[in-house]
Amino acid sequence: MKYRLLGQNTGLAVSELVLGTARMGKSASGQSNANEARMILQHFHAAGGNFIDTSSAYQGGQSETFLGDFLAGHRRDEFVIASKYCRTAEATPAIATHGNHRKSLKIEVEGSLKRLKTDYIDVYFVHFDDGITPIDEIMRGLDDLVRAGKILYVGLSNMPVWRVASAFMLAKSAGLIPPSVMQMQYNLAERAIEREYLPFAKASGMAMMAWSPLFGGVLAKDMADLGDVAGAGSRQSNPHNHNHHNNAHLVPALEKLAEMAGRLHKSRAEIALAWLLAKGTFPVLGPRTLDQLNGCLSAGDVVLSDDDLASLDQAFAFQAGYPYDLLDKTCQAAGYRRLALNGPVL
Template sequence: MKYRLLGRNTGVAVSQLALGTARMGRLENGKSDPAESQKILHHFAHAGGNFIDTSSAYQGGFSEQMVGDFLNASSRNDFVIASKYCRTPLKQPGAATHGNHRKAMMAEVEGSLKRLKTDYIDVYFVHFDDSITPIAEMMRGLDDLVRAGKVLYIGLSNMPMWRLASANMLAQWRGLSPVSVMQMQYNLLERAIEREYMPFAEATGMAVMAWSPLFGGVLAKKDTEHPEHAASLQALGHIADQLQKSPAEIALAWLLAKNTFPVLGPRTLDQLSSGIKALDVVLSAADIAALDQAFAFAIGYPYDLLSATQTKAGYDVLRSDYPVL
């Protein structure tokens, strides 16, 4: 396993792959029982993985318990643990117990700390934007958790770009703890974050964690199983055959090449082992370009208009990453 800094706003080194634990618990949609979950966690650690992602909502809180049991038998400080709040582990939560607001935040962080059997969470995410809570309330509450030592870094997930950007700017203006990480759905079949989120992350130094890196397993399957994506999956399979790798390994390697941290969500030990193999894949610039083209998406307005206008005016050759004329 290789390591990278968690964005330019932190000095902490994490494994290139994060271990997602949403399937740990065999509750509701869970498909990994406690024994298999512990095998997955220990195998990930043995391979050098130190970045584990969970949430209070996963499997009614049982996922955090599985991670807590693992940490209790391991060296806590060796691992970077990310968790999330706002969805609540309760099946029938009261009206005031969930959301982005301070009340839910304070209640959920205490519950997560108990289940994780730790006194601090490395990266604490707002799991989903509720579109209601004032950004100032949310960011001040998260800053209070950092100052109290219960949280080290702040992350935002599944949040509209304007809300995320506003939160980041407000933190700068008021001297609050910055947003260090964003976690969004990103894979070959879902590339919408390339419009605004990825450029914003590059400009601000935020790390990007990519959940559902295989689009729910579609990118690991044959094109005949998903005819609506047949042409794209055939191109993926062609590159996989050329490199003698699996389609899943190629799809994960593409995400790594995009400077993101794919969040693996293995149900079994074999699935985890397959995901880790992606670290051995070396994609050429031509491979990446071919995948970009095969899974191309419409960038839409105003970006298509601006691209054409900027190219016509010659602005594209004046960018800082272009050679001096």
């Protein structure tokens, strides 16, 4: 396992592959039971993985409970644990306990700490933006938790980029703990964050974790199963993913992915994950079985050439749209972009 710093604003070294626990629990079919979850966690640890992602909402809190049981038998400080608040562990939460506000934050973090059997969480995320709570309330509440020692770093997930930018700039100007990491959906088939999130992460020094790195398993499909790709988005197992688009248009791109996998003697999953690693992100794996985990762990050893990366970018074409296409065309024509070194900074 290789390691990277968690962004440019921390000194924390984490494994470049993150173990996601969204499927660890017994509250729905197709998930990992306690024994399976333990084997997956043990194997990830044995492979050198130290970065584990969970949430109060995963499997009604059972994922955190399984992880807490695992941590109780190991040295807690060896692991970097990320969890999230907002969605709650309750199936039908009261209206006063759901959202990004301080009351929800207090209830959620205390519940997560108990289930995880720990007195601190390394990275604590706002799981979803509720679109209501003022950024000032969110960031001051998270800052209080950092100063109380209950969380160490702040993360933002599934939040509009203007809200992420507002949170970052408010924290910087008000002397609060700034967010260090984002977690957004990102994979070969869903590249929307390339418009603004990735440029902002680069400019601000924030790390980027990529959930659903295999597009709910679609990018790992065998060629024999490509006939089932159409509509597969509505069957994706990732509990965050509510993409119901027909995926038939992906078949030519998936064939290109399969060709590259065959040429490099790697699996489609390894190639798709290696592409994400080359983009500087931390893929959040979501295995249900030990075999699924094993099929992903060697992705960090895959070397994609510049031509390979360009080929995948072209196959899974992404249009930035207005105003980015216009700005790129105008600046390129003027030769202005040649003056740029590493892009804008904050």
